Amino acid sequence: MAICGTSRSHDEAALEFADCYHKESEVLGLGSFSVVKIFTEKSSGNECAVKIVKKAYLKPDEIRLLEQESNILSKLKHRNVVKFKDSFSNPQFYYLVMELLTGGGLYQYVTTKKRTSHCEENVVWYMRDILNGLHYCHGMNIIHRDLKPMNLCVAFDLGREVVKLIDFGVAVDTKGRSRYRHGIVGTLGYRAPEMINDEKYGTAVDLYGCGCVLYNLLIGCHPGSGEISLPSPHRGLISNPAVDLLAKLLNPYQDKRITAAQALNHSFCSLRERGALNKHLDIAVERLTEFTQKKMWKTAAAVGVITSVAMAPIVGAAMGTSLRLEPLSSSKKTVTFSNPTTRKSSDVRSRY
Ligand SMILES: Nc1ncnc2c1ncn2[C@@H]1O[C@H](COP(=O)(O)OP(=O)(O)O)[C@@H](O)[C@H]1O
Ligand SMILES: [Mg+2]
Helix, strand or coil: CECCCCCCCHHHHCCCHHHHEEEEEEEEEECCCEEEEEEEECCCCCEEEEEEEEHHHCCHHHHHHHHHHHHHHHHCCCCCECCEEEEEECCCEEEEEEECCCCEEHHHHHHHCCCCCCEHHHHHHHHHHHHHHHHHHHHCCEECCCCCHHHEEEEEECCEEEEEECCCCCCEECCCCCCCECCCCCCCCCCCHHHHCCCCECCHHHHHHHHHHHHHHHHCCCCCCCCCEEEHHHECCECHHHHHHHHHHCCCCCCCCCCHHHHHCCCCCCCCCCCCCCCECHHHHHHHHHHHHHHHHHHHHHHCCCCCHHHHHHHHHHCCCCCCCCCCCCCEEECCCCCCCCCCCCCCCCCC
16 A cells, blocks of 8 residues: 555555565665665666665654655655655555665765765765755755765766755654754764754754765764864865865854855855865775775675674675774864764664
């Protein structure tokens, strides 16, 4: 039974998922509670991405969130937001059918296709796409609440890559209600200080996540809480406009944080001012590669390529994976304010 159909007739909507789609073998990704696979629509022969969630793993209010995800996604129609196609639900499984984003995850794309040319000038295009998607969502009263690189995928439009927002699993629609929300959701490390501190928050939480993504793409690791710092090997590779935008996105005070519209006009993102550098960000690529390969390894383990813990290092080596993360250089240049965030011991939930 479709729970959130497109314009299909009632009879068509009654068709079970398996009657409409058949499976390809490829796993696109794993989420906290889901697996995303390629399927083919039988009627058109078109490939699509299907997020499959086993309901047995979820509590009743989490099942309600699944329905909320398809409701929200079906309202959003924008070049930088994954396109909703359909959703199905039966007592065991929930299926969310979306357009297939053939470039894969943003990190994967950066570390494979753009490996030799990753520089600030490319990052500007990714950021413009992410900010345009967020600006649209915020205009539609939607707060994503889980903005992070794993929830950004790449597609191609007229030969140019386009970054799209995916995973509206914890997004909220504030239309007709208060613009502010409570509650800790999203992913550890990408949550805005106001969410961690359990204060009321609004769309600015997504801009904080965007700041973390920008830091990830430029430096290859996480800004963490506290001071925003540029490790010494990156000095000279990162432009002043980039540092300024980072500080404005990661501003710990939500009312002072830059909005998506303002960030699009910032000198780093502005196509007129062209504040970005074209120096290759090789340290960032190296670190992101390690992260991506670790994630591929985890995916392989979860879908059964790796059957025992003892095999893990062997498979990791075969995939060219070093499972060791380089520590950051101890010599850091602090570029801005300190962050008042106080992490709570309860701050361990990863999604719901
Ligand atoms: N439409 C899509 N096209 C290609 N890959 C996708 C698509 N949707 C999701 N993925 C991949 O599947 C992973 C998990 O999907 P996501 O919606 O984030 O699940 P979860 O809500 O469980 O985190 C993503 O990180 C991404 O790699
Ligand atoms: Mg996700």
